[in-house]
Amino acid sequence: MGSMRLHFLGATRTVTGSQYLLETDRARVVVDCGMFQGSPHDVIRNRIPFAYRPEDIDALLLTHAHLDHCGLIPLLAASGFRKPIYAIKGTIDLTRLVLLDSAKLQEEFSQSHQRFAERHPDRAAAEDEETAAELTAASSEDPAAATRDAEPAAVTALRDPLYTVENANASLALFHGLDYGTEVEVAPGIAATFLDAGHILGSAIIRLRVAEGDRERTIVFSGDVGRPGTPIIRDPTPVTSADYLLIESTYGGRTHEPQEVAIQMLGEAVKLTADAKGVLLMPSFAIGRTQEIVFHLDRLLEAGAIPHLPLYLDSPMAQKATEVYRAYADYFDEDTRALLAREETPIDYPGAIVVNSPKESLAIEQAARPFMIVASNGMITGGRIVQHVKALIGDPGMILLFVGYQGQGTIGAALQQGAKTVRIDGTDLEVRCQIRSISGFSAHADEPELLAWLRNFAQRPRTTFIVHGDPPAQAAFEPKVKELGLATMVPAWRESVDLA
Numbered sequence: 001m002g003s004m005r006l007h008f009l010g011a012t013r014t015v016t017g018s019q020y021l022l023e024t025d026r027a028r029v030v031v032d033c034g035m036f037q038g039s040p041h042d043v044i045r046n047r048i049p050f051a052y053r054p055e056d057i058d059a060l061l062l063t064h065a066h067l068d069h070c071g072l073i074p075l076l077a078a079s080g081f082r083k084p085i086y087a088i089k090g091t092i093d094l095t096r097l098v099l100l101d102s103a104k105l106q107e108e109f110s111q112s113h114q115r116f117a118e119r120h121p122d123r124a125a126a127e128d129e130e131t132a133a134e135l136t137a138a139s140s141e142d143p144a145a146a147t148r149d150a151e152p153a154a155v156t157a158l159r160d161p162l163y164t165v166e167n168a169n170a171s172l173a174l175f176h177g178l179d180y181g182t183e184v185e186v187a188p189g190i191a192a193t194f195l196d197a198g199h200i201l202g203s204a205i206i207r208l209r210v211a212e213g214d215r216e217r218t219i220v221f222s223g224d225v226g227r228p229g230t231p232i233i234r235d236p237t238p239v240t241s242a243d244y245l246l247i248e249s250t251y252g253g254r255t256h257e258p259q260e261v262a263i264q265m266l267g268e269a270v271k272l273t274a275d276a277k278g279v280l281l282m283p284s285f286a287i288g289r290t291q292e293i294v295f296h297l298d299r300l301l302e303a304g305a306i307p308h309l310p311l312y313l314d315s316p317m318a319q320k321a322t323e324v325y326r327a328y329a330d331y332f333d334e335d336t337r338a339l340l341a342r343e344e345t346p347i348d349y350p351g352a353i354v355v356n357s358p359k360e361s362l363a364i365e366q367a368a369r370p371f372m373i374v375a376s377n378g379m380i381t382g383g384r385i386v387q388h389v390k391a392l393i394g395d396p397g398m399i400l401l402f403v404g405y406q407g408q409g410t411i412g413a414a415l416q417q418g419a420k421t422v423r424i425d426g427t428d429l430e431v432r433c434q435i436r437s438i439s440g441f442s443a444h445a446d447e448p449e450l451l452a453w454l455r456n457f458a459q460r461p462r463t464t465f466i467v468h469g470d471p472p473a474q475a476a477f478e479p480k481v482k483e484l485g486l487a488t489m490v491p492a493w494r495e496s497v498d499l500a
């Protein structure tokens with residue numbers, strides 16, 4: 001009897017770095033190859049060599065275009081992987097935007113780090129030593145990696161970009177576009193079907209049928225599971241059977257605000273801005289959230305619930321992502337397609353002003369009030385939003401409206417928690433604007449929604465692996481999954497499991 005083994009290489013007890021390797025006697029398939037993001041302890045893992053020889057992999061399957069799922073693909077390709085990468089067609093177009101942007105940032109960061117090192121060799125050396133120590137500490141969580149030592153050569157490499165724009169372009173040439181629901185043989189004995197995950201455009205749940213020796217097993221990777229009822233895209237596909245299941249748990253233990261409440265709060269902020277002749281500034285993720293906010297503003301306007309304020313869309317990435325959304329209207333849900341059929345323009349706001357150059361971006365503040373700005377990125381850690389916050393944070397006539405998750409340690413989170421000042425570009429700025437938050441827009445299912453999705457399994461998986469969640473979320477979620485009669489496991493980083 002042949003062997004079947006699953007290796008958990010990322011998104012284990014954390015929400016980033018998604019990567020899994022399925023190994024049989026005949027084939028090796030990797031699902032997702034995401035970047036670790038967030039804390040330095042997590043980020044350093046991007047520098048730890050892959051847990052396998054990239055040239056030995058038969059195929060890579062990608063669930064969706066978010067960086068924490070696709071972000072290390074250029075590095076994998078630059079490390080010797082040359083085989084096909086399978087993804088839904090729309091995902092490929094979004095991944096192109098994400099990887100080229102990421103590579104550009106990698107190159108810029110590396111250049112500024114090099115300049116810093118030339119000016120302050122002592123401080124750079126101390127930082128490198130610290131980073132090397134973090135790398136060693138992170139590696140030692142993996143018994144095999146503990147034997148690797150961080151030699152001076154590796155320390156120099158810490159300042160290199162993880163990958164370049166050239167690497168990203170080379171990896172993009174490996175992609176093969178799939179349609180939802182069509183089974184494809186991706187490696188000897190392994191057939192994959194991509195089902196809509198309802199998370200962002202092109203997102204997928206991946207179902208693998210794996211034949212090895214005299215048995216066949218079905219393994220389902222949930223990817224990131226979307227929220228039912230999210231506008232534009234379809235709801236997550238119900239899956240009814242699996243021998244093994246990997247389920248994300250980002251919002252384990254938590255329930256989102258209902259979407260209707262979120263929409264109402266959005267409308268209120270627009271009305272307040274109009275009455276006060278102020279500015280409504282919304283930091284937003286470029287892919288998914290921006291399109292969703294524009295959708296809701298357009299619907300509210302159509303319903304006569306808000307006045308028609310000028311809207312500035314100030315994110316080149318969001319603009320390109322919207323173009324991808326437009327090109328894949330066949331992925332839209334029925335409601336959105338019905339609007340299109342009535343010649344309405346559900347993912348466009350009438351008269352929206354697309355801001356192209358950074359110069360135009362800086363000029364927005366001079367426009368006649370009231371007006372609204374949607375800018376990236378969503379957590380004010382970079383992008384054009386930063387200059388708007390800098391210009392308007394001291395202005396009582398501005399409402400800063402958070403419409404998405406704010407990661408710990410970001411300016412966004414500090415403002416949400418009531419910071420009186422924030423430091424931007426080395427200057428402390430007094431916070432005098434209004435700050436509001438809406439938590440009901442989410443690209444992820446909350447706990448009740450995840451459990452509802454799990455209840456679709458008529459055939460109970462032998463093991464349900466709980467992945468892609470921080471430890472408190474997983475601790476809250478696991479007992480609820482057990483209550484459904486499912487056997488669970490919360491795998492650790494680089495843990496491997498034999499599938500019977």
Ligand SMILES: [Zn+2]
Pocket residue numbers: 064066069199224
């Ligand atoms: Zn995602």
